[in-house]
Amino acid sequence: MTRWEPNARGRLELAALELYSERGYDQTTVAEIAKRAGLTERTFFRHFADKREVLFYGAGMLQDWLVAGIEDAPAGLPPIDAVGGSLEAVARSLEERRDLARQRLAIVTATPELQERELIKLANLSAALAEALRRRGVPDPGASLAAEAGVAVFRVAFQRWAGQAAGPGDLGGQTLAQLIRDSLAELKSIAAGK
């Protein structure tokens, strides 16, 4: 008999991030995550293939949203702005997850296996964005370079956003969307030889 568990996925994610932060990723089991969330292991496996997927299912969604954003961009928009616009739109849907993103970033940074996985996800993201640009008629190497530039902008902005410490002197007021705009402007300025 399957019981309906309200927001089981969200509860499992929160429990996993807490445990990974407290004990380390390697030392945490699925059984402990389920217990902390007040759910069963069976429920865990209805939502995630394994304990690593808790940290990476979001990256898959992100990629789908970013590709859709490029597909929906007005025809004739320069590739870099199609990418930038999509990044900003997606950023707005992530703003409320900043505390989770900060926790996740610390966990991934502390675990080589997870860092490798993150690099693979980012390489896949870049390939998917380049493919979306080619479907818009952007030829290579421009499509690949615009995609790589977009991923670099996102990565730099995301790390500043998720790495922000609370307290005086921080960048607390800056949203991810704002940081993405700033990073893209900075990339344009750098590329212009400034």
Place this chain on the structure above:
Amino acid sequence: MTRWEPNARGRLELAALELYSERGYDQTTVAEIAKRAGLTERTFFRHFADKREVLFYGAGMLQDWLVAGIEDAPAGLPPIDAVGGSLEAVARSLEERRDLARQRLAIVTATPELQERELIKLANLSAALAEALRRRGVPDPGASLAAEAGVAVFRVAFQRWAGQAAGPGDLGGQTLAQLIRDSLAELKSIAAGK
């Protein structure tokens, strides 16, 4: 008793690339590499820690040269051009290794473990270039973005160069240095919204 083996490293590298291409990376042993090169396993291990290092020792040298190139760039040169100049200078020392690079690229692309290693090396390279730029007084996020842009330019150019097929209609005449200049020009054009 240690015998002096002329160009043992180069012979081992050639033998390894041949065997990885013929049988696959996973199916090749150090004993087989040494035998193909006409050398002993002992000699292999004087040059490489393991069979993977044959494919990646060059990446470490590349990083050292690129960092040195940035350090030697004239003061006041814009960061993107300090990076571009260093990439081009290093490219000139790689030109004669195109056949090896092509073989290596095919092997790395065919083996997930090696692809991951390659991504880690590229992430390390980007971090090292960003650090070299910061030492020149380039503030973040500009240093990180210029470094990421440089790695993207290098990667795109290197793949075109090493992926070139021989025969009519290919880019056979293009050197790596030329492809890097073209990729950088394309990145600048993309970033300018073209």
